[in-house]
Amino acid sequence: MILNFARHKLFWLLDALKNGRIKNQLKEIERCVGHPNSDEAIQIKDVYLSRLLDHAVKTTPFYKALVDVHTISDFPVIRKTTVQENFEGFQSREFIDKPNFKVSTSGSTGAPFFLFQNEKKRHRNHADVIYFFQKANFNVGNRLYELEVWRGHNKKGKLKSWVQNVNQFDITRLTDESIEAFLGLLKSDKQSKKTLLGFASAYEMLAQYLEKNSITLSDLGITSAIANAEYLNPYTKSTLGKHLNTVVLSRYSSEEIGIIAQQTVDSPNSFVINNASYYVELLHLENDTPVQLGEFGRIVVTDLFNYAMPIIRYDTGDIAQFGLNKDGAMEFVQIEGRKMDVIFDSKGNMISSFVIYTKFYTYYHLLKQYQFIQQGEKEYEIKLNLQGDSFQFEKQLVTDIKSDFGEDANVIITYVDEIPALASGKRRKVINNYK
Template sequence: MREQIFWLVDFFRGQPVRKHYKELGAILKDPFGDLASSIRQKALSELLSHANKTVPFYKEISPSKFADFPVIDKKRIQDDFDSFKSAKFDTENLFKVATSGSTGVPFILFHDQRKRNRNTADVLYFMEKTGYRIGNKFFELEVWRKHNQRSRLRNFLQNSIQFDISKLTDERIDEMLELIKNTNQEINILGFASALETICKYLDEKKQTAKFKNIKGIIANSEYLSDYTRDAVERHFGSPIYSRYSNEEIGIIGHQTNTSGTAFELNWASYFIEILDMQEDIPAKKGSMGRLVITDLYNYSMPLIRYDTGDVGIFDERGQQFLKVVEGRKMDMVFDTSGNILSSHVVYTKFLAYYDLLNQYQFIQTGKKDYTIRLNAKVKFDREEELIKSVKEDFGQDANIKVEYVMEIPPLSSGKRRKVINRMVFK
């Protein structure tokens, strides 16, 4: 019923979401085919022309030369905010979007109605490829506060439950599991990977297996999805789990789907995506890690052209249709003692053998050869030397490693938990 009502309302509004949704399907079926390439090139050309005519920052740049547009980032926009706003839009009619600021100062920009409709279509398209249908019961595991809490009426209409994970205690987990158990509808779940991991660890400790039969798909967002969490979710909830790559200021950039495997299907329909060298604004070498730079084709109120997301990744061997890995923020990347970049997955493997002994861990690089490991242990941890030896195997035998024992590793204000931190970037 909710699905029919949603599309009926969209119909009477002129089908703004349906039109975007259909275009997404047409493009992403073969994003580099002749038809899709033609649509995408037209969208890019129109965006660049619009920016040149109405956005002060871009008025001196020829819209015919995409490479002439500079790579920008949050700081560049914050320092000259008004020059990035299109003169064609009245701010009062726009939608303010703010990032959490969990790793720095909150970032604010504006979306117009067309961009909002496009984002809605993006969400529907990719969620359907993870088992979701409009009307399914939707559990959202996040930190909910006044700035993002929806009204009861809106949650009812969307058939959603905003479940707060600020303090994910055993009692709170039991409460969530009971809610799911008592739901006689098809269910989808969206939540931080760290929250899903905490829930699975609790079930492992209690030797419980939920085995719900009505969960159609689970999506982990905002954080790295470990192999443990992926396996444990499928084991306990009887549902596949998918990772989403998105951010607040843009939307869904990539998504694992029921056909992509562990790679991310990239949203070439809504964005132009580049992976640039870590130091220079040139394409990264094939198979090398690079900066993810995004051009949003549909936000005309405040165009983001060649926007450095602060994340890094590698295109998949199958081509640019897929992202093999996304490593998160550059400030979360770590290096060995010789200065070589190491994947955050390497850090994860160092702690896999100790999952039954630890509540939490955090790995921090504090200097070129200096590392701190913070452990919140369940019991006395007597394998410290073994852990240090394992870390040195990948980070270097000359690594200086300090282990600290703590009672709690608190989440950021957004509710996210950073397991890997590089503090050298602030020096």
């Protein structure tokens, strides 16, 4: 489409007029993420890490006591609460009076959290976004549908949306009627290339609707569907991909940090780590030592580019598993989601969230929503929001749950009319109220 080509050219022309501040970053990301084990990539990362640590120690109150520390493993692991309780201590005195940018997130529990980012960090984020979009068959200028909860603070104006070729579709209440309206938008859009970016829970409801109504849309020109903010389960990934005739990929990112890892067209089932912009560690669940390859650990991230508020060894609250790709580079084989939502069987062994999701695949056509909650050591509650008036498979579901969680597990089923979303718009499928 000529207009999209013009959008693409205009974007890069404007960037060139600003000395290629995004293009130059993008070229470096391409080299470092594309070849993470190369001597060049390792050297670049080491230099960025050393500069950041030195800057943090010299210019922030929180890190100034570490003046004689030069190894990242000697820096403390921090959390959101650490930053919130010491907010001014994380601010670099060199950047306090500079034109920084405020980034915020409601958080998965609805608790507000924000940081300041310096200008170069913003440019790096933009370059990261472009790189990982390209790895999902999307180029600047093409049509992008964003499925999220849109309000005044994050919704683009009509002119900006047109210039960027973005359609912001609100998923606050994703009913059959609103899904039909969204599909109508896709069908009537004559642009040949479209990409979706949205909450995984919205994709799941869209996949259920398409499956229930036996709808396959194979000629819409959807280049990919990228899921963010939540865990993308295998059912949604395969079902949505089948009915929209596209590849469905998962992105691991946060508003306050940026894109940490993403599945790509070339790596559709594992996550390419953004080693160009972050130093990523996996640490044990109960202490701050690194896990072995193949073990689950807490995702701990150091942002190499935020100099306004250096964020070093930031515990994201999520857990994952490292693996090696065909080139011997580190990748995330699995990302399980929040540590606080990890579930345990009746003997205290950790159970992957994947196991829980599989318990409900058989009943998707009968359910609007479901939620699995561990209420005690051996106490489990299943909340079901039904499509119809009754559910005839209680005994079968409970037996299936006990097969993985223990025959001594106490499983109850509660029927509800609605499982509300969090303030962020996300929907927690798995909750641990026990520990």
